[in-house]
Amino acid sequence: MKRGKLEDVVIIGVGCSKFGERYNKSYEDLGVEAFEEAIVDAGISRDEIEAGWLGTFFPGFGGGMSGSSLADTIKLYGKPITRVENYCATGMEAFRNAAFAVAAGVYDIVVALGIEKLKDRQSRGLPRVDWHPLLIKGNTAPGTFALPAVRYMEKFKIDRKPLAKVAVKNHKNGAKNPKAHLRKVITEEEVLLAPMIAYPFGLLDCCAVTDGAACAILARKEVARELKKEYISILGIGLSVTSARPQFKPDFEYIGFPATVNAANQAYQMAGLSPKDIDFAEVHDCFTWTEISNYEDLGFAEKGQGWKLIMDGETELNGRIPINPSGGLKSFGHPIGASGLRMIYEVVNQLRGKVEEERKVRIKNGIGMAHNLGGPGSVACVTIIGNKE
């Protein structure tokens, strides 16, 4: 049967708040910061927006439950607004569902906004976890991702050094990025000697826990042209979801994330593209090893060979396939519901050449990728954007 395309859907504006410990800003403040940049970027007024999708993972402390939280944040009242949630892919899911509604021809201009306040939550005590399939068993995110990382290191005979190099690269990129959370250059030695969280992940192998918001304005291509807006097209989106049960285990034969492989294949197929067509990517580096697995799962390296990419500098800003020029979750930060949209913000701005000179990647085909991975690796979303023509 025929496969649909999203080729009539384009991005006309993006925005992103400063990421970090934003104790002095509310949930709504952060959303406004990202939204204001996006509508100025798109050159539209709020009233031109016909519908919205909100990405927030944890409701609480000022917002996140229902579409009303987006309505109250940007004062967009009387419009259709949906909240979506899909673990760490929540932000990209807001974008994906917004894109479908535009492709359906129901709306001309819509907003996808991801907002998450994580620092206040932590400082006020962890949320109840008695409902959570993993946390209730005493497992944590580092512990979950550590299992396949250890198996990978064992099978492909590497030590912690390639992992440390991922952290060093992403901090180097993030240090050049004014909106990043942890703008600090770090050394391999610092990563290797940092306090151990869950072997093989030390403190500096783990991404930041961050407050932030990010936003994209989507439109029908025809409308964007009528309004003479500069735009970037959505070429492909894939989403794959698998079990998140406590007994769920990563695939220890494959040693990676089948959800990412599957989501990437969907996106490549919809776009009619392959990994070699991608100029650069923002990928989900929740832990340093996750980024190495992503290289492989997304098709940039064979399984078991990804660690060589970071050792050889191929994923550096000036490498063959730059990964996380923003600084990634590691340095830019990871406010869950915002991260996917923050990646799209970065990819759009890199494609336009609108980032700091010192962290620009080389644009060859004009095509970039964003990738989210959520839960215990059970949810992955991949978006390919660019202008093929």
Added chain:
Amino acid sequence: MKRGKLEDVVIIGVGCSKFGERYNKSYEDLGVEAFEEAIVDAGISRDEIEAGWLGTFFPGFGGGMSGSSLADTIKLYGKPITRVENYCATGMEAFRNAAFAVAAGVYDIVVALGIEKLKDRQSRGLPRVDWHPLLIKGNTAPGTFALPAVRYMEKFKIDRKPLAKVAVKNHKNGAKNPKAHLRKVITEEEVLLAPMIAYPFGLLDCCAVTDGAACAILARKEVARELKKEYISILGIGLSVTSARPQFKPDFEYIGFPATVNAANQAYQMAGLSPKDIDFAEVHDCFTWTEISNYEDLGFAEKGQGWKLIMDGETELNGRIPINPSGGLKSFGHPIGASGLRMIYEVVNQLRGKVEEERKVRIKNGIGMAHNLGGPGSVACVTIIGNKE
């Protein structure tokens, strides 16, 4: 600018679990019960489903966080699955976003499943409310809806009798419905003398707190025809969202729910229909007065005249515009994330004549409506389905 249609999207199967106190069934058990009925009804196998949308309001106690909860419930692994949440409109939102994705041409056959376990949650203590915009202020759902109800009664000079009649009607319908939660005929006197919860709402003016699940299988019309499936078309969907802040107040001039008016107008416009074209409706009777307001907000009566519909028997099973032939939230029950899909289940089966003989409504135009209202009246979703040709 052109308005989109969902006319290429059809419903090919529906399912619904028994509603009630289902302590002996898990979150996943309930989902399976609804899903199995829906795929048997559609005559498809699970493997033909290309994507899913999950509606759950409160994650917890076995499921509800992320698309993985739907994957684990029906063992639909490696597919794109999204969780949506939009207060009490959560179930209909799962349906709406599923419809958009099919209309976009991206998937041919998809599932929308709503699951909610409320009884276990309550018996294990109320969830934390310190993040909730209303509950944290000590306000409750009955208290919130009581405010405009009192104002309505004052302005239009009615007592509690019309409200009581709504409860009596819905229990009468629900008593005939094997899947309903509270299958009990009640009298006006019982309603009026029941313990007071928040004036004017006594215990029997409030809907049931229920466990349950409901499901719809959607497809592209072309595909349904190829597969020779019987189907019901989606004619119109509207969603309207407004503020849910503590300082938000219902409109005391209008005395009703502008979100419902707006969502209904969107749905009527997309369908090219008006209230007189609707044969019957499932509406959100969270409290008895809410149903009266809905009559008016959905266009079945002028504002201030809705109470006459129930007094005159016009919304009874054999009346001019039967409302809640299922028993409604009041008697059938209200598992939040399932309710919208449960309404669609009822409307589809009434349109096909596949309900108990003693609670069949008269089908004239072959068009029915489902309506959800959520939060403090801040979210409303209206769906019109039927076969116009």
